[in-house]
Amino acid sequence: MKSKQTCEKSQGLSRRTFLKGGTALGGLALASGVLAACSPSTVSDDAEPIASVGLPQTWDAETDVVVVGFGGAGAAAAWEALDAGCQVTILEKLDKAGGSTNICGGLIYMGGGTPTQKACGFDETPDNYYNYLVAATGPGVSEDHCRVLADESLDLYSWLVDTLGVEFTPGYNPPWPEEANYDAGLSCTGDEFSLDYVGICEAVPHSHWVFGVVEDLDGTLTGAKNGSGFFQPLQKAVEAFEPEVLYKTPAQRLIVHPETGRVVGVVAKKDGKDYNIKAKKGVVLCSGGFAYNDAMIEQYVPYAMGSFIIGTEGDTGDGIRMGQGIGAATRHMHFAYGELSNGAWRARHSVVGGPLCFSALVNKRGVRFISEDHYAGSYYAQISRNPYYYRDYAECYMVFDKQTYDQMNEISEIKPDIIIAQADSIEELAQALDTPKGTLENTIAYYNEYAAQGEDPLWMKRPEFTRPIEQAPFYAISATTLNGLFTYGGLKINTAAQVLYAMDDQPIPGLYSAGRNASDILGTGYCGSGASVASCYTFGRIAGRGVAAETAWE
Ligand SMILES: Cc1cc2nc3c(=O)[nH]c(=O)nc-3n(C[C@H](O)[C@H](O)[C@H](O)COP(=O)(O)OP(=O)(O)OC[C@H]3O[C@@H](n4cnc5c(N)ncnc54)[C@H](O)[C@@H]3O)c2cc1C
Known part of the structure; x- marks a missing residue:
């Protein structure tokens, strides 16, 4: 791993090409344009698993739960653990929260009869939503994770709207050639209406679409609709619990108890020094995908070499590699989101x-x-x-x-x-x-x-x-030409968001994961715009509740 000014990349020193104008990306609803922020960061071109370490001689800090990454999945996990009364420390590699979630197109996939769907004249059962998810994200998708996503969807909607105050404006943005309604809170990707799914499920739109709460995210994204509309209310709700949030403090290694095999903490890099944090209940890895790790892209998704990369420079697969370093299984590492030109x-x-x-x-x-x-x-x-x-x-x-x-x-x-x-x-x-x-x-x-x-x-x-x-x-x-890339694969988790060992599919004690750090419903396909954030929030929340219920070790 090495540190660089990522701004160098925009001057042609990398294979990555920044996307300007946004029109090339039809699927992610980019209103105007996307650029990764140009700030000092840690980038990686190493695909090797990161070995864990044993107990340190001294702990620098102690908490109940360490959440790695303050993006969508990490914030959702932190909120649940905090709401359950835990002491939480959030480690964030960059100098601000949000990750890809904050700058994304503002779409989140929900179904099963949400109030917004109903108000637009679409009713749906969780079973119908489940049937579509399985059909459209397969083959090879985890049907169990689809089941959970479908069953949790109405609760996710209510959490966003009633607890966090996220707003979905009334109205429906219909498929072409009907006239567009970009203000609408419900959109469809169009695949829901594909004849491929006739006889499997009713055609119902699922992409719920928010206005951003800020229109210009530090020059990274401009446009009325963006992920700040559902990330920043969550960030505020997390911060209201006053957890410890350490920015510019990347997690670097997991600490594993040599006798029990339990994950008991994290070594972070704080102010240039190793910082050993004891996690009494467990660690939740939510450090995003690996689109910004050249070596991992070359190893796992070689057909995407040369694609435009979307996301933030934090997406270097650190959490995946840390999990691999203690024997975790991975799944769907060879699949990624992309589009034609x-x-x-x-x-x-x-x-x-x-x-x-x-x-x-x-x-x-x-x-x-x-x-x-x-x-x-x-x-x-x-x-x-x-x-x-x-x-x-x-x-x-x-x-x-x-x-x-x-x-x-x-x-x-x-x-x-x-x-x-x-x-x-x-x-x-x-x-x-x-x-x-x-x-x-x-x-x-x-x-x-x-x-x-x-x-x-x-x-x-x-x-x-x-x-x-x-x-x-x-x-x-x-x-x-393939445009726009974020990765689907990650650590294999069960439906309780516990990371599983490769050798026997059993949970690794003390270790949870969610978001693009993990593999959940994003299988070999992508069912529609908003599926990634929906899975981040759903399994992030499940991870947060699960780790909060763990018995603390001393
Ligand atoms: C332009 C764009 C548009 C998109 N549009 C949509 C959309 O409309 N709907 C949708 O569902 N999906 C969309 N996607 C995809 C979606 O945004 C992401 O897949 C999703 O937000 C990932 O969430 P996450 O929580 O896994 O990761 P992130 O939100 O990226 O959070 C990961 C965090 O972990 C931090 N981190 C990384 N390594 C470490 C470390 N070692 N220690 C500490 N912190 C670390 C990162 O800095 C980051 O803050 C879009 C993506 C982009 C980029």
Whole structure:
């Protein structure tokens, strides 16, 4: 691990590229733009597990609960432990609270019949919400964690609104092509309406969307809707309990009792020196994901190398590596959130819809492999699962005709350099793209035959996005670029948010985790905008209640 001024990165010294303008990210509802804060920090390019240490000769401080990370999950865990009467110390690596949660797009996924859903005319049972979560975040998702998230959702809503004072304005932001309502407190990503889920669950929107309480977060994010709307009320509620909060004090190692194997404290770096904190009840790791750790990205998510990174520079996977260092299991480390480029033509903020949904997305073999009307996060998940992905290095093309071209141009001007092939016939386009003889031609002929009736028997695109690709000239743009990355994988936890050993799946005594430090409902897919924060708050709260109920050791 090494310290750097992260501002260097914006001067081209890193593979990371800061995203400006926000229009490329359709799925995360970025109102304007996102930049990681330029402040001194600790960055990491080490993927190795961090070994624990035994009992120190002297303790520098003592508390009931140590929470590592004052972002969304950490704040939720701290609130519950404090509310249960515990003494809590929060360690935060950066000089302020909030992490990615404070600067995110302000969406939180809730369902099962929230008052906002009902006020917008959508009723839902927790079972319906659960069925959607399992179907849309799989395959391989933990159904048990989905069950808990669905069952806890109404309580989460009530905690946010009644206890913390978070406001969701009335109104609904419908899917394209209906008119947008950006002020609405309820939105849908569009995937809820995908025909993939017919017969599994009713189509109900879940993305609850808040206005930020500040519009300009130190220059990191501007826009009316952002995560400060649901983070800052929580931060204030935590601070009202007057816990000890140590900023610029990164946790560095876990302290494990040599006889019991229980996690009994943390070594932090405070004012440049090791600082041993005894945690009588336990430690909750909530240090976020690892998007800002080059070595971990290379090791676990190599297909995302070169993506735009979203998040804060605290996301270096410290908590994951500390857990690995004492034998914790990890799960879903190879999956991450990302999007295709050209988002503005395919999605309207978090909501699917736009002219590019009328295109045919094909791989290098000229073959369609998903429905083009999917939510941005699902696109990415399906592209990374496509069997040709590794062989063809994720190269895909969006093929469309003049009608779509003209509609795209109305939304924003198409720069000539993004068109990688243009031809008067699909045959000529196929030659220009060098797809195997006949494949693209067959793909489009088959697609057009059914699209004329608004049908897509192969991938079940919705009728409103299905029409023949038949008006020359024909175009192809590359859909290879992957934008925007935050990681799904983390320490394996049970539904009580206890970290599990890799060797036997049993809880590690004294150790809890939540948020992107852990693996919960974010499996191989992403069900919709707001799912990450929902899981951070839900399992953060569960971790806080669990650690508070532990028997203290002396
Ligand atoms: C621009 C953007 C838009 C997004 N939009 C949405 C959205 O609308 N809805 C949604 O659900 N998700 C969204 N996401 C994803 C979501 O914001 C994150 O996945 C989520 O907030 C992570 O929460 P967390 O508590 O796990 O981590 P964070 O909120 O990032 O908190 C982790 C904290 O731990 C600290 N930390 C790290 N290492 C240490 C250490 N060693 N010691 C002490 N502290 C440490 C970090 O500095 C940080 O403060 C978005 C992400 C971004 C960046």
